[in-house]
Amino acid sequence: MLEVGKIKVKKEDLDNRIEMVLGDSEDLPFENDSIDAVTVSYGVRNFEDLEKGLSEIRRVLKPQGILVILETSVPTKFPFKQGYYVFSKLVVPTIGKLFSKDKIAYGYLQKSASTFPYGERFNNILKKVGFNNVEHFLQFHGASTIYKAIK
Structure with missing residues (x-):
């Protein structure tokens, strides 16, 4: 999957701005406060330790960095x-x-x-690990949800 992403990034001439990296969600290979934005699609429900993974994302985000998650819901x-x-x-x-x-x-x-703790339950987890301005937006009549949070 990463190889497909690398090809698309290069094709759009964005390889000087976007880097595709394989890593463990609970031990990201980035410096503190080094990433502008993190997106996760249909992945956080598979984190072994949800709070630890979200805390790790928060650690690498720059101040005012944005997290956007697309995840299943019911x-x-x-x-x-x-x-x-x-x-x-x-x-x-x-x-x-x-x-x-x-x-x-x-x-x-x-x-x-x-x-998976979708909706307000997931919003509360994002807040618990330190995210601010947490919002969610239902998609497909609630079968998926987009979450947005700021460090």
Whole structure:
């Protein structure tokens, strides 16, 4: 995935501004206060220690640096809640079993999404580790959420 990103960055002539780096979310290979912005898409729910990973992101962000996260969530309003349940619990795992060699991965998606502390609960975790101006914006009727926070 990083190689694809590197190709895209080079193609857009941004390789002097954007660097793709492989690292551990709980031990980022960057100096304190050295990064302008961090984006994470569908990844923080997989952090082994959520608060430690978020604290590490905060450590490397410059003062006033921005964190933007796109993550799964679970719709809470009818009929999206019921539709999401059927889709994620039955449709996705069935399709995954038909087309993938990994029978567990597609079931994991639903389980990890349903146990992730989305919405205000996640906002509170971001605040707890020291982020300010925390906001979230529902996407796809609540199936995903964008979180924005400032160091």
